[in-house]
Amino acid sequence: MTFDQMLESVRYEGAYPTRERAAEAVHQVLAALGRRLTGDERADLARCLPVEAALTLTAQIPDTRTLTGWGFVKDLAARTGATPATTRWDTGAVLAVVSRLAGPDLLGRILRQLPDGYALLFGQAELRQRQPAA
Numbered sequence: 001m002t003f004d005q006m007l008e009s010v011r012y013e014g015a016y017p018t019r020e021r022a023a024e025a026v027h028q029v030l031a032a033l034g035r036r037l038t039g040d041e042r043a044d045l046a047r048c049l050p051v052e053a054a055l056t057l058t059a060q061i062p063d064t065r066t067l068t069g070w071g072f073v074k075d076l077a078a079r080t081g082a083t084p085a086t087t088r089w090d091t092g093a094v095l096a097v098v099s100r101l102a103g104p105d106l107l108g109r110i111l112r113q114l115p116d117g118y119a120l121l122f123g124q125a126e127l128r129q130r131q132p133a134a
Contacts, residue, residue, distance in 0.1 A: 003050035006097060014093030024095075027056050029094035031075045034060030036067065041110045048101045069117020088121075095122045 005046055011022035030049075036059040037045065042062075046054040077087040099107050099122045111119050119126040123124075 001050060001101060003052040006050050006053060006101075009097045009100075010093050013096050014089060016093075019075065025090040026053060026094050028076060028080055028092050029054040030098075031060050032072060032079070032091075033056060033095075033098075035063040036114060037110065038062045038113070041106070041113050044106050045098070045102055045110065048103070048106065049098070066115055068115050069119075069121050072118065072121065091121050092123065099123060 004102065007019050007022045007026065010016070010026055011019060014025060016022045016025070030053055034042070039059075042058070046058050049057065051120060073084055073088050073091055076082075076091065077084045080087065082090070102110065107122060107124070111122065116126065
C-alpha cells in the first residue's frame with residue numbers, strides 16, 4: 001500500500017472531508033503509537049507501513065510510562081488539543097487501517113506487548129484479562 005492509498009483508506013474509515021485531515025490523524029496517531037511500541041513489534045510494524053507512515057512511527061522515542069488504551073487516547077488528546085471523543089475517533093480510523101496492514105499475527109504480538117484496552121482501539125475484541133502479579 002502506498003501512503004496515498006493509506007490516506008484514502010483512513011479518510012474512508014474516518015469519514016474525513018479531506019486528505020489533509022486524514023493525514024493529520026495518521027501522523028498524530030502513529031506518533032503516539034510510536035511512543036508505546038518497542039522491540040521487534042515496532043520494527044516489524046514499520047516494515048508493514050508505507051515509508052512516510054513508518055518514519056512517523058519510528059521517529060518517536062518510546063515512553064516508559066504505561067498507558068491503558070483509554071490513557072493512550074487521553075494522552076493524545078492532551079498533546080493535540082482535541083477532545084477525547086475526536087481523538088478516539090481518529091485513533092480508531094487510523095488503527096483499523098494499521099491492523100489490516102499488520103495482519104493478524106503481528107497485530108496479536110503488538111496487542112500482547114500493550115496494556116489492556118488497546119485491542120478495542122485496533123477494532124478487535126479484548127479477549128484477554130491481565131493476571132494479577134504474584
